[in-house]
Amino acid sequence: MDLRDELRVDERLARRGFRFTPQRQQVYAVLLQQRDHPTAERVFIRAKRKMPEISMATVYNCLDALVKCEVARLVALERGAARFCPNMRPHGHFYCTVCERVFDVDLPAAPGIALPPGCRVERYELAIHGRCAACAPARPGRRGKRRSG
Amino acid sequence: MDLRDELRVDERLARRGFRFTPQRQQVYAVLLQQRDHPTAERVFIRAKRKMPEISMATVYNCLDALVKCEVARLVALERGAARFCPNMRPHGHFYCTVCERVFDVDLPAAPGIALPPGCRVERYELAIHGRCAACAPARPGRRGKRRSG
């Protein structure tokens, strides 16, 4: 984890009356360490390696604080568990329907979409569903590695 | 409901071994009647007006059949209840974060997104979050009409 990043996170939390507790540091470190868009449960499993006492409730609380302070993004790709991403640059996601891995993709510079009149855009959520390189050749069933951590 | 549409639906279901039962007709009619991207529960409430015996399990079953036969789309905009849409032309969605209404928007002709190499796209899901015309002027809290059905 980059020290400058951590300092920024610290003050971003403080600005909203949140503390950068050891649990929140650990949850944030987990997000930075393996940027594979883990679910809350996967974050929980990884965070427990260095902090065995941490609870699921705390993981949800920490992720919520990080998302509220714009230090992490919640990514809702399908129904089912939300995923989390510490990349705060605007970007979309490629979701492999076979191995369920998620990849960041850049958004097009000029979306050029005609909105209903009077609408104000807050953010774009682009999800591209398909097959990643590892899974593209297969036809049905599942391929590629899943649940690696 | 357009008769030609209904006939097409009938055969689309039949092709997959599904029947266009009175319940499925009713659920489909509800989707066509008020194209506001209702949740399963809202479909249930509306369907009960003409078919008081219908159950939630059947509404889920019917929506599932319609989605499988490509007669309706499941739209997963946020965490929480999925929404359903009978518009099968490719389109994205504008989601008002205040009143929670959903509007169809046309997709740009050429998205022009650089994907991870080797990826095969199945479909795009574009969701634009923001404020609709009715809710744009407001700052915090909620405005606009909600849950009208």
Place this chain on the structure above:
DNA sequence: TGTCTGGGTTAGAATTGTTCCAAGTATTGA
């Protein structure tokens, strides 16, 4: 120093949205 205050952590209960199940019903086609 003692204690007040407010956020934080925890386990477990509750809630939400969805899927599954078992039993009975309806439709189809030999």
Place this chain on the structure above:
DNA sequence: TCAATACTTGGAACAATTCTAACCCAGACA
């Protein structure tokens, strides 16, 4: 007419998330 198959139903089960109540802890302040 009979068997196979699909369908509907209420309720149980389930998964993801949120809520609750008890305790913890750091910093403010008397």
